[in-house]
Every structure is written in structure tokens, then in C-alpha cells.
Amino acid sequence: MEKMKIFILIGHPDTEPTLNSALADTYEKGAREAGHEVRRAHVALLRFDPILHRGYKTVQELEPDLKKAQEDIRWADHIFITYPNWWAAMPALLKGFFDRVWLPGFAFRFNEKYPFLWKKLLKGKTARVIVTTDGLPFLSRIFFGDNQNEIKRAVLGFAGITTTVTSIWTVKFRKEKYCKKWLCIMEQWGKKAE
Numbered sequence: 001m002e003k004m005k006i007f008i009l010i011g012h013p014d015t016e017p018t019l020n021s022a023l024a025d026t027y028e029k030g031a032r033e034a035g036h037e038v039r040r041a042h043v044a045l046l047r048f049d050p051i052l053h054r055g056y057k058t059v060q061e062l063e064p065d066l067k068k069a070q071e072d073i074r075w076a077d078h079i080f081i082t083y084p085n086w087w088a089a090m091p092a093l094l095k096g097f098f099d100r101v102w103l104p105g106f107a108f109r110f111n112e113k114y115p116f117l118w119k120k121l122l123k124g125k126t127a128r129v130i131v132t133t134d135g136l137p138f139l140s141r142i143f144f145g146d147n148q149n150e151i152k153r154a155v156l157g158f159a160g161i162t163t164t165v166t167s168i169w170t171v172k173f174r175k176e177k178y179c180k181k182w183l184c185i186m187e188q189w190g191k192k193a194e
Helices: 019-033 064-075 092-101 137-144 149-159 176-192
Strands: 005-010 037-042 078-084 108-110 118-120 126-132 162-168
Touching: 005 019, 005 064, 019 037, 019 078, 019 126, 019 176, 037 064, 064 092, 118 149, 126 149, 149 162
Parallel strands: 005 037, 005 078, 078 126, 126 162
Antiparallel strands: 108 118
């Protein structure tokens, strides 16, 4: 199996252990055991202003942690992201991370002549995204729509990253055995860099 360069991003804003951090830890363990190179960031530990104050009119200077994140994303062949689904979306801090990091010239480039055509600057990369939620799948889809669209199409896909999203549903109401099953799956996916 080809050795991959993997960037792991934990998108949970809590620095205390969470299911998301456990999933990332186990994925990383599998990846390292298989000989893949791994870099990692936890959005809660990065020091940055999560607000893109003036949009793209005047882009504020990136903090060192965001410059490093861009470097890690450029370096990676594969990106693993895990976060909780809160109010049918990613947590605000993770959204702020993408607002600040996913800039023209890094993730995409607008076409001056045809604004509806843009250049996807991160093409060729793949991503696995794990979204945890306490919701029930059918109720969430009926009331809130597809919780995978935001990250898969509007963020990663916009930059050309081929993305697979997996939702882990009704986490709060599950037994420990259910979570252990997902940890085993993460380790296997980490080994395969998928």
C-alpha cells in the first residue's frame, strides 16, 4: 500500500476528551501503524480570530497557527476531519477556521471573466469527514436537510477535494459498545488512509 501524508483536524471546540478526539486518536494510531506520515491540529488549541471581518475586500493577515494549518493542508494527500453537528452545522469555531484559512489563492481562485467558474486549487486531495450528532437520521434530514452538504460541497468540494462524509448518529443515546465499534472502524480507515 502506498504511504500517504495525512492531516488530521479535530473540529470540536472543547479541549477536554470527546468522542471526536477519540475518533481522531484512533484514526491516527491506525495511520501511524501502517507507516503513513501524520500531522495534526485541534481547532480549540489554535490561536486565531475566527471572524473574517471584511470578507475578501481586505483579508486580514493570517496568524501563525493558520499559516501552519495551510502548510499542513498543502502538504497532505489526505485530510481527516471530525466534528460534532450542532444546530445542523459545524461548530462556529470550525466554521471560523474555514472562513479564515479557505482563501482565494489558497483553496480556490475566482475567474475574473466568468465568476461562476473558479479554479479548485486543492484538486487531487481526498478527505474523510466524520460528523457526530445526537440527532436521529430521518428527523434530521426532514427538518434540517443534508448535514453533509456544508463540508462536502461548499467547503472541501469547492476547493477540489474529493470527500467522503460519514455521520455517526444518536451518539448521546448509544451504549459504549456502539462507540467502540466506531473506534475500530476509525483504526482500519486510518491504516488504509481513507
